[in-house]
């Protein structure tokens with residue numbers, strides 16, 4: 113039996129999403145920019161999706177820009193904030209997703225300052241340090257901090273960060289890729305100017321997402337070409353993808369409370385079982401109190417055998433990630449774990465991540481395998 117415990121990497125498509133996309137593929141092949149009836153029909157689909165998606169976030173339709181993925185939304189924010197808004201200083205953290213971290217590193221040159229806010233061993237941002245950094249400079253600043261860390265699940269107190277950004281007149285971007293569809297979010301109330309979404313994290317298709325761009329902020333398109341998305345994102349809209357994203361978000365928010373309760377129970381059951389079997393041999397990464405309920409990050413002792421855990425679980429048909437899926441091929445360990453622990457090399461981190469399709473039987477099978485596979489470190 114194949115067991116998928118890697119839903120933070122991507123989720124499998126909901127059959128209702130497939131149905132919506134199929135309908136769109138069969139009927140909706142007009143180009144939304146064309147003025148004839150096929151084009152108008154396609155345009156209508158895109159605008160209905162935009163309107164209904166915006167409503168989930170208390171936003172106006174014009175604040176939703178469809179993009180190809182979460183990475184594009186993050187890239188566009190940072191690049192356009194520098195190019196179009198005159199941002200000359202960025203405050204971020206060392207444990208952001210690479211879509212932000214690498215973009216900041218590449219785009220920031222001699223003219224742009226970068227400051228990294230301190231995070232503690234749970235991955236929680238030090239708000240006092242953030243305030244100090246904000247108060248320290250009158251340069252036009254973009255704060256970019258993710259809502260939920262995709263590797264360890266720690267949540268950012270968004271409203272507090274939004275309030276600080278307002279006080280110090282800074283722009284606030286949050287990578288909300290792991291939390292859109294999992295938490296109610298009202299970007300305006302939270303003081304967020306830019307937020308990112310990716311459909312494939314919520315049982316929608318890969319290759320489509322959106323950027324929330326607060327209406328008070330004017331940017332130019334990062335891509336050069338036609339005037340789609342009101343001039344904010346050139347390129348023909350991904351009509352089929354957008355119809356999948358639309359349906360996936362509708363389903364996520366419709367069933368949010370019941371899905372959340374079930375997933376959280378499974379996550380905490382797995383944590384409890386691991387804790388009672390392995391005791392202090394395992395370490396749970398991330399916040400104990402403010403966490404993303406779809407993620408359980410566990411560090412096992414760093415032994416030669418445990419170094420092969422991912423591979424051994426895969427051989428048993430169990431799919432999990434070490435850190436994040438984006439890093440798993442890189443074999444450099446997790447920058448997040450390195451960012452929160454001084455003794456990061458003592459641990460082998462494994463991320464178990466869950467969805468509405470995860471069952472207790474799957475968790476039990478995984479636990480059984482872990483009990484057999486994990487090597488205990490005997491202290492000498």
Ligand SMILES: Cc1ncc(COP(=O)(O)O)c(C=O)c1O
Pocket residue numbers: 120121180181182183184209211258260261262287289290309310311319321436438
């Ligand atoms: C927090 C976070 N940001 C950004 C991304 C990138 O999203 P996408 O795969 O849509 O480019 C991911 C995906 O792993 C993520 O978890």
